[in-house]
Amino acid sequence: xxxxGLKRWVWALWLAISLTLSAAASAQQVAxxxxxxxxxxxxxxRTAQRAEAAVEAGKASDRALEELRAEIVVWxxxxxxxxxxxxxxxxxxxxxxxVLGPAPQDGAExxxxxxxxxxxxxxxxxxxxxxLTAAEAHSRANGVISExxxxxxxxxxxxxxxxGPSPLNPLIWNTALSETREGLIVLGTELRSNWDNELRRFExxxxxxxxxxxxxxxxxxLLRGRAWVGRSQKRLLRKPLRGxxxxxxxxxxxxxxxxxxxxxxxxxxxxxxxxxxxxxxxxVKPIPYWGGILLMAGWLGDRLxxxxxxxxxxxxxxxxxxxxxxxxxxxxLLLVIGFAVGLFGDVIGxxxxxxxxxxxxxxxxxxxxxxxLARFLSSRLVPASAESAEPVTYRMRVGRVLAQIxxxxxxxxxxxxxxxxxxxxxxxxxxxxLSIGILGLVLVLQNFVEDLYLLITQSEAPRGExxxxxxxxxxxxxxxxxVLALVWGARITDLTELWNRxxxxxxxxxxxxxxxxxxxxxxxxxxxxxLTRILQGALRSTVLPKTRIDAxxxxxxxxxxxxxxxxxxALIAITGAGIDxxxxxxVAGALSVGIGFGLQNIVSNFVSGxxxxxxxxxxxxxxxxxxxxxxxxxxxxxxxxxxxTFDRTDVIIPNADLVSGTVTNYTxxxxxxxxxxxxxxxxxxxxxRVEAILREIAQAxxxxxxxxxxxxxxxxxxxxxxxxxxxxxLRDVNWSMSVTSDLNHEIARxxxxxxxxxxxxxxxxxxxxPEVLRDAxxxxxxxxxxx
Numbered sequence: 001x002x003x004x005g006l007k008r009w010v011w012a013l014w015l016a017i018s019l020t021l022s023a024a025a026s027a028q029q030v031a032x033x034x035x036x037x038x039x040x041x042x043x044x045x046r047t048a049q050r051a052e053a054a055v056e057a058g059k060a061s062d063r064a065l066e067e068l069r070a071e072i073v074v075w076x077x078x079x080x081x082x083x084x085x086x087x088x089x090x091x092x093x094x095x096x097x098x099v100l101g102p103a104p105q106d107g108a109e110x111x112x113x114x115x116x117x118x119x120x121x122x123x124x125x126x127x128x129x130x131x132l133t134a135a136e137a138h139s140r141a142n143g144v145i146s147e148x149x150x151x152x153x154x155x156x157x158x159x160x161x162x163x164g165p166s167p168l169n170p171l172i173w174n175t176a177l178s179e180t181r182e183g184l185i186v187l188g189t190e191l192r193s194n195w196d197n198e199l200r201r202f203e204x205x206x207x208x209x210x211x212x213x214x215x216x217x218x219x220x221x222l223l224r225g226r227a228w229v230g231r232s233q234k235r236l237l238r239k240p241l242r243g244x245x246x247x248x249x250x251x252x253x254x255x256x257x258x259x260x261x262x263x264x265x266x267x268x269x270x271x272x273x274x275x276x277x278x279x280x281x282x283x284v285k286p287i288p289y290w291g292g293i294l295l296m297a298g299w300l301g302d303r304l305x306x307x308x309x310x311x312x313x314x315x316x317x318x319x320x321x322x323x324x325x326x327x328x329x330x331x332x333l334l335l336v337i338g339f340a341v342g343l344f345g346d347v348i349g350x351x352x353x354x355x356x357x358x359x360x361x362x363x364x365x366x367x368x369x370x371x372x373l374a375r376f377l378s379s380r381l382v383p384a385s386a387e388s389a390e391p392v393t394y395r396m397r398v399g400r401v402l403a404q405i406x407x408x409x410x411x412x413x414x415x416x417x418x419x420x421x422x423x424x425x426x427x428x429x430x431x432x433x434l435s436i437g438i439l440g441l442v443l444v445l446q447n448f449v450e451d452l453y454l455l456i457t458q459s460e461a462p463r464g465e466x467x468x469x470x471x472x473x474x475x476x477x478x479x480x481x482x483v484l485a486l487v488w489g490a491r492i493t494d495l496t497e498l499w500n501r502x503x504x505x506x507x508x509x510x511x512x513x514x515x516x517x518x519x520x521x522x523x524x525x526x527x528x529x530x531l532t533r534i535l536q537g538a539l540r541s542t543v544l545p546k547t548r549i550d551a552x553x554x555x556x557x558x559x560x561x562x563x564x565x566x567x568x569x570a571l572i573a574i575t576g577a578g579i580d581x582x583x584x585x586x587v588a589g590a591l592s593v594g595i596g597f598g599l600q601n602i603v604s605n606f607v608s609g610x611x612x613x614x615x616x617x618x619x620x621x622x623x624x625x626x627x628x629x630x631x632x633x634x635x636x637x638x639x640x641x642x643x644x645t646f647d648r649t650d651v652i653i654p655n656a657d658l659v660s661g662t663v664t665n666y667t668x669x670x671x672x673x674x675x676x677x678x679x680x681x682x683x684x685x686x687x688x689r690v691e692a693i694l695r696e697i698a699q700a701x702x703x704x705x706x707x708x709x710x711x712x713x714x715x716x717x718x719x720x721x722x723x724x725x726x727x728x729x730l731r732d733v734n735w736s737m738s739v740t741s742d743l744n745h746e747i748a749r750x751x752x753x754x755x756x757x758x759x760x761x762x763x764x765x766x767x768x769x770p771e772v773l774r775d776a777x778x779x780x781x782x783x784x785x786x787x
Contacts, residue, residue: 007634038130039078041137047071048140055147062152069148069493073500076141082134086127093124124755145497156489160427164419165353167360176350176357183348190277200274207272215269221262229254243455251449252303256295263291282347283340290336297332300437301325303444313395320376327373328440334366335433338426356422360414363422366429367414373436374407395443402439406432427489434487442480446473521577528569536562555620555636556613563610601656607638608655611638618658618665623734626653666733672705673733677743680721682757687714687722693754694726697746703739704728721759 046673051068054060060068097120103109116761165172194200232251236244237417265288270276276284304313306326316324341362378400450469454593482495489653503514536558544554613636618624622633631645641658643651666673681690691712698710710728717723730739751758 039075039082039134039137041133044075044137051144055144055151062155065148065152065745066491066493069145072141072148073493073496076138076145076287077500079138079141081132082136083131085130085134090124090127090131092333093120093127095217096120096230097124142239149497154439160423161421162423164420164422165356166418167356167422168418172353173357176354179348179350179354180358182343183350187277187279187283187349190279191275194275194277204265204273204275211269211272214265214272218262218265218269221258222266223262225258225262229258243451245451246455248447249303249451252299255302256292256299258294260288260295264288283343286339286343290339293336294329294332297328297437298325300330300440300444303447304328304440313447315441323376324373327369327376330369331366331373331433332437334362334369335430338362338366338430356417356420359422359426360417363417363429364414366433367410370429370433371407371410374403374410376384377403378407400438406436424656431487431489435484438480438483438487442473442476445476449473449476456505517577517755521573524573524576525569528572529566532562532565532569535565556616559613559636577768601654602639605655608659609637609639610642611659612641612655618663618668622668623666625666626661627657629653671732671734672729673736674727674729675733675736675740677726677728677740677747678723678748679726679744680718680723680757680758681751683722685722685756689754690722690724690756693750693756694724694747697743697750698728700746701728701731701739701742703735705731720761 035661051072054068088432097117100113100117100120103114103117157333186584227312232254233248236251267284270284271281301324305316305321305328307321307325337579338359342355344350345358350358386564409428409432413432414424414427416428417425449472453469453472485495486492503516538555539561540558544557547554549557562783612618616643618633619637620633620636624630624633626643627643628653629643631643631651633641634644634650635642636655640655641653643653645651679694693716695710698704698712700707704710705728708729713725713727715723715725726743728739730736748758750756
């Protein structure tokens, strides 16, 4: 079984492409029957009975079960499509019955309504019958498919844990040696027989003009392709070219493409000779794929541990990079040899004992090479020292963990093979090597995507700071998951089954929501959102500036248009996607109760934001005071309002506080406002003269209105001064601090000219027992003299 598994791993990377093509082919196969509203249930019954009998017997081969499964999958797709038949008509009938309402319990209903209800009910039952039949058949098909998958998985598991002969047993070495020698003799005899055949030599001479150029071109590309690419890369590095990393990456692909094309031509030329024979062709045909693995491993090693001055996924010192490149090539070589040994066993038909003996040395060598690579990565994916300022990135931490896991597998694999669990050893070791190659390829592609993004956007930002390349890199990692699943033994049918389940979607309250519905919703909503933004921009820049609406009102209209447009876009998108919200109303109602308790503050702020936009008690640019915070309103959003204080700091105020709390708006409606300036003079000053001077000062300032004129008040006889007050109305209250400062300067100047004193607080200290202080001082003086 594992010899076939080796062959499967050789094709694992190409099976990922085959997966996509087979999915498309399956869709094409399903399409003709899927358009039929009524599947042939008699034919389905025969197919289902045949499949259930095969499953019950459990004697069919894996290939027969796979073919039977593929046939049932087509039927299942037909049944899924049939479940959506007459869905609109059924919905209409259900709505008509809802309009009629439930039948009265006492039977007191008019004959016309009762007859109409009976007709609608009968028609609804007639339309729902094929839908229910399709749903039952779909469930049966799902069950049969699950049973077939379970049988195949059990067989794979049994083969994986099967205990075979130990390669360390000397008793089987002679048998393995003789079978290997006989197999090579068979291949050689077949080749010699074909060469001695006059007809084949005649055909070879006839094709020689075609074979010779193919062979020469293939050898030229195979032997000189990498040298040509290397010279091009060096010329590129010598030129100061923008996007050199991108063009260098594209050129580096020639290190794989040119030699692989040459190897393919050489193999094709050898096959055209006709001398290889049936067994020889089976051995020669996979050579391009094996060569592709070797070339890809060399290319990945050059990109992960580069010789040229290019950016690598990991920062590894230059002196250790040659070791990394050698380990990559060695692992690929041992992997290809293991595949070749497995193919040789399949072609010749060797026994399990011979397969165990032939494969064991290469399993051990592959384990040693994997262990060396794992230790190399574990020791190098860390900063140079504990005191190093270089951060340990997430990529480095994950790389170290994976390297440690690979090290464990490198030890466990050969041990299992030595015991006799060759299938389990190969199922652990070879997929691990392939997985390392796939993950390395993803890392290299992520670097390329980042370089390509910087080239396209012509951005000068440092690498690693753009969001789009990170998202694309995440998509690359997700795209690699099916390939990794294939490498680790998953069947294509397993992946197609997951994909079909994904396309089927989920049911919520009787409504199936599929990815197609979601994409339709996203597309319609995006269009509506863009149109809403365009309308908002036209209102803000073209329409509203030509009206007499103030700036706050314009902002409220623009914001309200945005909310209304987004709501309408969402409703149209839901309707266009065919999502029936009425069927999930109960679920939504139950969720809303729990969500309401947790989000009641957010909902309160949202509703308050709508009220602020409609009533507009405050607008952008207003000077307000709320909750001890004073400043200018800079932005009113759905949840909160941003205030910029006078010290240039932003304060976020929940909208609920603005609606339910006390708010002082100094500039609501107009900017006229009042200021109060306090001033005190010394006792004995002529108060009438002070009043006249203060009035002249206030009336002379250009920001103070003449009507109403400023008032001067003699407020009180203070503890230290006679206190006066200037009360004046300003044209723009936003200038209150500047006007107050100007008035204070002018008051100080005029009072100095008039000889009016501005007093400051003075205090007299009265000592109740001064004689006690004198006695204490005398005692201190006497002590000083004695000392």
